[in-house]
Amino acid sequence: MKPIEFTDSNFETEVLKSDVPVLVDFWAVWCGPCRMIAPIVEELAKEYQGKMKIGKLDVDNNQQAAIKYGVRSIPTLLIFQGGHVVDTIIGALPKSQIVQRINSVLG
Numbered sequence: 001m002k003p004i005e006f007t008d009s010n011f012e013t014e015v016l017k018s019d020v021p022v023l024v025d026f027w028a029v030w031c032g033p034c035r036m037i038a039p040i041v042e043e044l045a046k047e048y049q050g051k052m053k054i055g056k057l058d059v060d061n062n063q064q065a066a067i068k069y070g071v072r073s074i075p076t077l078l079i080f081q082g083g084h085v086v087d088t089i090i091g092a093l094p095k096s097q098i099v100q101r102i103n104s105v106l107g
Contacts, residue, residue: 003045004055008064016083022053026076033092
């Protein structure tokens with residue numbers, strides 16, 4: 001299972017109205033640290049399939065969501081639950097730390 005591609009046009013349906021928690025990776029093609037965590041995001045998409053939606057949003061092509069949620073540096077991972085941001089991870093953290101944050105949201 002690959003990460004979902006979130007866009008400004010599908011953000012409300014896929015993220016805000018999701019019945020499961022959602023992790024959104026705000027990234028850009030030119031961002032080195034974003035490329036470093038891309039394989040981690042792909043692994044998480046497989047590992048949490050059915051428990052959580054995991055996807056990426058290219059900030060160059062989808063600026064509305066990035067602006068709305070105050071994303072100023074990338075990579076930024078936002079975890080949404082019930083249409084609200086419940087956790088924010090800024091920077092390329094190790095997988096173990098991201099997993100810890102996801103698990104605390106999933107309970």
